[in-house]
Amino acid sequence: MALVVQKYGGSSVESAERIKKVAERIVRTRKEGHDVVVVVSAMGDTTDELTDLAEQISPKPPAREMDMLLTAGERISNALVAMAIHSLGAEARSFTGSQAGMLTTSRHGDARITEVNPYRLREALDEGYIVLVAGFQGMSADSKDITTLGRGGSDTTAVALAAALNADVCEIYSDVDGVYSADPRIVPRASLLETVTYEEMLELAASGAKVLHLRAVEYARRYGVPLRVRSSYNDKPGTLVSGSIEEIPLENPIITGVAHDRSEGKITVTGVPDTPGMAAKIFRTVADAEINIDMVLQNISNVSDKKTDITFSLPRTDGDTAVAALERAKGEIGFSELIYDNDIGKVSLVGAGMRNHPGVTATFCEALSNAGINIETMNTSEIRISVICRSDQLDDAVQALHEAFGLGAEDDAVVAAGTGR
Amino acid sequence: MALVVQKYGGSSVESAERIKKVAERIVRTRKEGHDVVVVVSAMGDTTDELTDLAEQISPKPPAREMDMLLTAGERISNALVAMAIHSLGAEARSFTGSQAGMLTTSRHGDARITEVNPYRLREALDEGYIVLVAGFQGMSADSKDITTLGRGGSDTTAVALAAALNADVCEIYSDVDGVYSADPRIVPRASLLETVTYEEMLELAASGAKVLHLRAVEYARRYGVPLRVRSSYNDKPGTLVSGSIEEIPLENPIITGVAHDRSEGKITVTGVPDTPGMAAKIFRTVADAEINIDMVLQNISNVSDKKTDITFSLPRTDGDTAVAALERAKGEIGFSELIYDNDIGKVSLVGAGMRNHPGVTATFCEALSNAGINIETMNTSEIRISVICRSDQLDDAVQALHEAFGLGAEDDAVVAAGTGR
Incomplete structure (x- = not known):
C-alpha cells in the first residue's frame, strides 16, 4: 500500500x-489499496471566463481580489470530482488550499509556498477518505488572505503535498502520454x-x-518526489x-530530447559604450521592469569607436515593456539604437550524457548547418545546448537535430502532442 | 457617521x-462618511448553474460537497464587486464566510449561525476599507468545514453581521421598491x-x-437590527x-397588508379513529419525513362511527413525500383515505391594530363572501387572519380584502412587483 x-x-x-472518467481512475487507485490525494x-x-469577467469590470483589478475570484474555479x-467519486460508492472529502494547510508568501497572483501543514488531510486519509485538494491556491501566512501560486500552480500544489505527506509518487495527468524526445506535431517519430x-x-x-512546469520540477527535485507524467485518457505508464x-x-543514451520555444523575442542594443x-x-x-531575460550575446567590441552591441532574448509578451524601459534610460546608458x-525561435538539445561525450556541440552545429539554418545566438549548460534561429526555420531545426542524434522511435507517435505543448 | x-x-x-451600478452606490455611501459592510x-x-452541474454528475451529491461547490458563487x-469599487478609486477588501468569522452548526445545506466573530472585518473597517462578505456561507464550529445557510441565507448573513457589528441599519437591496400592502401585480393600487x-x-x-426571508426577520427582531428594504435600481427610501x-x-392604521401564497397544497386524511x-x-x-405543515383543520367528529377527518396544508413540493409517508403508516394510524x-391558495390579512379592533374577522369574512369566495380553512394569530380558498379565486380574494380594508394608494404602484414576490 x-x-x-x-x-x-x-x-x-x-x-x-x-x-x-477521472473519478473512475481515482476510485480504481483507491481500490488497489492505496491512499489517494488528488489535486x-x-x-x-x-x-479564462473568470478573468474575462474581471476585465469587464476593472482594467486593472487588485491582485488580492483576483485571487479571491480565481480560486473559486x-x-x-474539486467539489464536483468529490461528488463523482461519491456516486461511485467511495468516500471523498474536498479541501480548499487553506484547509489543506498550504501556507504561502503574500505576493498575490504569484505566491510561493512557505510551509505545508496537511494535518486535516492526514486525518481524512486515516479515516479512509479519498482526499481532494483545490490546486493553485493557498493562504498567506502573514495576512491570512487567499493567494494563488501563479503559472503551473496546480502542479506545484501536487508536488508540495506529495513532499509534505511523504508520498510514494506524484502522478501528473494531462492530455499527453508523457515526455517525448521532441514535439510529435513537429517530429512524428518522436519517442x-x-x-x-x-x-x-x-x-x-x-x-x-510545456508538459511540466519548471517550478514543480524544481520542487520535486529538492524534495526527491518521483513524478510520473501520464495521460488521463489511457492507461499507459507515461514518463517517470x-x-x-x-x-x-x-551506457544510457547521450541525448534525451529536443525542445523548442516560440514564445521569445530578442532585443539588440547597438552602440553601447564599451x-x-x-x-x-x-x-x-x-530587471527593474520585472522582466526575466533568457539568452545574452555581447558582440566583440569595435576597436575604433569603443562601442559594442548587446543582444538578449525575453518573453515576447514583455517586449514592449522592455523597449519602453530602455528608451527611458537611453540618456543614462548612452546607446544608439534598439x-x-x-x-525568432529557440531550439535546445538536452541530455545528461553530453557532459562526458565531446563532439556533441560539433554534431549539433553541423546538423543545423546542413539543414541551411543560421545560428544567431548560442547558449549552453552542462547538459544542454540552445540556439536562436529564425522562427520559420524552427521546425526544420527540431527535425534536423532529432534525426542527427538518432532520437526517433520505430513508429510514429500516436498522439499529436508532446514535449512542445 | x-x-x-x-x-x-x-x-x-x-x-x-x-x-x-451597485459599486457606485456603495462608494457613495462610503463618501457620505459611513462605514460600509456589504453582503x-x-x-x-x-x-442554479452550479446545481445543474452537480446533478449531471451525481443524482444525490453529498451535502458537504454541495456546500463547497455553491459557496464558490x-x-x-464578492471579488467582482470589490474590483468594481476599486476601479472607482475606493478601497475594498472581500472576505469569505469563514474569514468573516461566521460560525455555524454542522448541518450542511441548512446550517444555523451559532456565533459571529467579525474581528477581521473590524480591523479592515478601522483601516478605512469598504468590507465585503460572501453571503449564505459559514464554517462549522465543530468540523471547520464550509457550510451554507439555506434559503434566505444572504439576508441572514447581513442581519447577523449587522447585529455583531452593532450596525445602525441593515439595508436589503433587491429589484422591488420595498414592502407593499399587497402584490402590485394583483393590486395595482397597492401602497x-x-x-x-x-x-x-x-x-x-x-x-x-417574498421580499424578506422569515429567518432574517426573526434574527433582526431578536437583536433589534433595523432593516431597510429598498431597490438597487433607484434611490427611493423603501420600507423600514x-x-x-x-x-x-x-391611531396607526389597523391593517398593514394582504399577503398571498400559492405554494401550498393540502392533504385531507379521512376516517381517522377519534x-x-x-x-x-x-x-x-x-414531521419524521422532515416536512413542515402550515394550517390544520380537524372536523367535528361523526358521533355514529367515532371517526373524524384531519386536513392540513404543506409546501406543494413536499406533497408526494407526505402522501407516501402516510400511506406507509396507514396500518398503524387506521384512516380510510388520503x-x-x-x-389551493392562501390569503392572509396582517395588521398590528387588529388586536384592539373587534370586527376585523367579520369584515374579512363578509368581504370574501361578497366576492363569492368560499373559505375552506381558517387560521388566526393575534395580528393575522389566514384562509385557504380555491387557487383560481386567490387574486379575487386579495383584491377584495385590500379594498374592504381601504389599503389602496392614490395612484397605481409603479413597479410590477411587491410583497407577493
Whole structure:
C-alpha cells in the first residue's frame, strides 16, 4: 500500500463526462489499496471566463481580489470530482488550499509556498477518505488572505503535498502520454521517454517543453518526489521523472530530447559604450521592469569607436515593456539604437550524457548547418545546448537535430502532442 | 457617521453592468462618511448553474460537497464587486464566510449561525476599507468545514453581521421598491409601506411575502437590527422594518397588508379513529419525513362511527413525500383515505391594530363572501387572519380584502412587483 498523489489538469476535468472518467481512475487507485490525494485544476476554460469577467469590470483589478475570484474555479472542480467519486460508492472529502494547510508568501497572483501543514488531510486519509485538494491556491501566512501560486500552480500544489505527506509518487495527468524526445506535431517519430532525470526535465521545461512546469520540477527535485507524467485518457505508464544525472549509467543514451520555444523575442542594443558596468545598467533597467531575460550575446567590441552591441532574448509578451524601459534610460546608458525582433525561435538539445561525450556541440552545429539554418545566438549548460534561429526555420531545426542524434522511435507517435505543448 | 450593512441580491449583481451600478452606490455611501459592510449573493443564475452541474454528475451529491461547490458563487460576485469599487478609486477588501468569522452548526445545506466573530472585518473597517462578505456561507464550529445557510441565507448573513457589528441599519437591496400592502401585480393600487414592525413583517413573510426571508426577520427582531428594504435600481427610501407592535400609536392604521401564497397544497386524511393521540400520530409521521405543515383543520367528529377527518396544508413540493409517508403508516394510524389537493391558495390579512379592533374577522369574512369566495380553512394569530380558498379565486380574494380594508394608494404602484414576490 502506497500513498499516491494525483494531479488532473483543466482539460482532464473540462466536462461532467470527463470528471466521471477521472473519478473512475481515482476510485480504481483507491481500490488497489492505496491512499489517494488528488489535486484538481479548474475546469477547462473557467479561469479564462473568470478573468474575462474581471476585465469587464476593472482594467486593472487588485491582485488580492483576483485571487479571491480565481480560486473559486478550483473549488468548483474539486467539489464536483468529490461528488463523482461519491456516486461511485467511495468516500471523498474536498479541501480548499487553506484547509489543506498550504501556507504561502503574500505576493498575490504569484505566491510561493512557505510551509505545508496537511494535518486535516492526514486525518481524512486515516479515516479512509479519498482526499481532494483545490490546486493553485493557498493562504498567506502573514495576512491570512487567499493567494494563488501563479503559472503551473496546480502542479506545484501536487508536488508540495506529495513532499509534505511523504508520498510514494506524484502522478501528473494531462492530455499527453508523457515526455517525448521532441514535439510529435513537429517530429512524428518522436519517442516517448520512459525515464528522465530531474536535471534533464528542468532543462527541457526551461527550454519550452510545456508538459511540466519548471517550478514543480524544481520542487520535486529538492524534495526527491518521483513524478510520473501520464495521460488521463489511457492507461499507459507515461514518463517517470526521478533520479539525478550523477546516478545514471554511462551506457544510457547521450541525448534525451529536443525542445523548442516560440514564445521569445530578442532585443539588440547597438552602440553601447564599451566601458565597465554598461551591460549591468541595461540588465538592471530590464530587471527593474520585472522582466526575466533568457539568452545574452555581447558582440566583440569595435576597436575604433569603443562601442559594442548587446543582444538578449525575453518573453515576447514583455517586449514592449522592455523597449519602453530602455528608451527611458537611453540618456543614462548612452546607446544608439534598439532593434526589437519577434521572429525568432529557440531550439535546445538536452541530455545528461553530453557532459562526458565531446563532439556533441560539433554534431549539433553541423546538423543545423546542413539543414541551411543560421545560428544567431548560442547558449549552453552542462547538459544542454540552445540556439536562436529564425522562427520559420524552427521546425526544420527540431527535425534536423532529432534525426542527427538518432532520437526517433520505430513508429510514429500516436498522439499529436508532446514535449512542445 | 454610521455603520451601514448593505445586502445585494442575485438580480442586483447579475451582470458586469449591474455590479458597476451597485459599486457606485456603495462608494457613495462610503463618501457620505459611513462605514460600509456589504453582503453579496451569487450572480443571477450562478447557483442554479452550479446545481445543474452537480446533478449531471451525481443524482444525490453529498451535502458537504454541495456546500463547497455553491459557496464558490458568492466568492465570485464578492471579488467582482470589490474590483468594481476599486476601479472607482475606493478601497475594498472581500472576505469569505469563514474569514468573516461566521460560525455555524454542522448541518450542511441548512446550517444555523451559532456565533459571529467579525474581528477581521473590524480591523479592515478601522483601516478605512469598504468590507465585503460572501453571503449564505459559514464554517462549522465543530468540523471547520464550509457550510451554507439555506434559503434566505444572504439576508441572514447581513442581519447577523449587522447585529455583531452593532450596525445602525441593515439595508436589503433587491429589484422591488420595498414592502407593499399587497402584490402590485394583483393590486395595482397597492401602497408602499413606510414602516412595518418586526411582528407584522414576520407574519407577512410567513404568509407568502417574498421580499424578506422569515429567518432574517426573526434574527433582526431578536437583536433589534433595523432593516431597510429598498431597490438597487433607484434611490427611493423603501420600507423600514423596526419596532414592536407594543410601541406603535393606537391611531396607526389597523391593517398593514394582504399577503398571498400559492405554494401550498393540502392533504385531507379521512376516517381517522377519534381517539386521543391519532392526530399526533399523523403529524409525527409527517414531521419524521422532515416536512413542515402550515394550517390544520380537524372536523367535528361523526358521533355514529367515532371517526373524524384531519386536513392540513404543506409546501406543494413536499406533497408526494407526505402522501407516501402516510400511506406507509396507514396500518398503524387506521384512516380510510388520503385526499391530496394542489389547487389551493392562501390569503392572509396582517395588521398590528387588529388586536384592539373587534370586527376585523367579520369584515374579512363578509368581504370574501361578497366576492363569492368560499373559505375552506381558517387560521388566526393575534395580528393575522389566514384562509385557504380555491387557487383560481386567490387574486379575487386579495383584491377584495385590500379594498374592504381601504389599503389602496392614490395612484397605481409603479413597479410590477411587491410583497407577493
